[in-house]
Amino acid sequence: MKQKQFPSTHPGRASSHPERTQLQEATVAGVRNPSLAEKRREQICDAALELFLQKGFASTTIRDICARSGVNQASIYDYISNKNDILRRLLNQLWFSSGAPSLPDLLAEHPENTLQENVAFYLKEFWSKRRKGTLLAYRTVPHLTKEDRKAMRARDEQFISRLAESIEDLTHLPENDPRTLIVANLVLFMANFGPLRDWLHQDLDNDMVADTVAAAIVAMIENLARYSPEQSESPSIQD
The missing domain is CATH 1.10.357.10 (Tetracycline Repressor, domain 2)
Incomplete structure (x- = not known):
């Protein structure tokens, strides 16, 4: 199967998205x-x-x-x-300026690709271009100033909010369905999982890990579209 082509996101490209805000340098x-x-x-x-x-x-x-x-x-x-x-x-x-694309941007700019293709590409770029940045951020959070922690948290919250809106569009769920925020939060967690998993499964191919995680993310999103929050019981895997 021919690999889909995605344009690289230039690290210096201007963007109107608030999640690209940076920390204040002296x-x-x-x-x-x-x-x-x-x-x-x-x-x-x-x-x-x-x-x-x-x-x-x-x-x-x-x-x-x-x-x-x-x-x-x-x-x-x-x-x-x-x-x-x-x-x-x-x-x-x-x-902040790693050059890795944002998943909401990919979903908006490449609707011709399948959801799994967009998610897998996002993970591979994130794990490649934001690897050291993610490791550094997670290891130094206790030493950041209050304002810096606030700015980093705000950026994540903005990403989650934008991704939740994208999931609403994909699933045709009503606005502000809280489950879309939960899944968007999980997507960000799973994206950060890549760089932080260095101590485990180092012998596994990175693309295979990304494709597997992408399949799990797609399954979560598809499940949202299939079952409404009003259902009292979730169907079993065997159903």
Whole structure:
């Protein structure tokens, strides 16, 4: 069977969707040369990402980051404000602006594809492009500021709301059926499951895992369309 083609989502593409909002980065103007400042920030963030994922955010010091990045400790604050500023920049790059497509966008832009094809493509792109961002986000949540946690939660809530609307359209369910929010929440959980499953089933083919999870998501959505919330009993698998 010929693989369906999907356009890649450019990480820098402007979007009107509120779920693309980013965290507020500090304004640091210690170095007047913009290209040098950007190069140094990239060195700092690359080194910090490795350390945050290896040692954890709390156990990583600015001295560790300087040693790994090659940036002098006396000048590092010319490029970043503090360790939380580094974390925000990494999350903006790897979590908010990863380039992975949004499932509601795929469903709206590619109605010619089957639901399972759209969901499977979404999972594969999410697991590929947002892998490090997801790992970083889940491991550093306790160390985020209250405002940063609020912004990240709001983004997830906006995604869930948009996906619930897409599910309503697919299933022809009435507006605000609470089950669509439950399924949308589960879809986001299952998308995040991919990067977080590294410790388990590492020998399984990633595409096979994505296709299997996509089939489960499609089954959940199809089940919503088949059974109304007024039914007192759910049918058994044997029925």
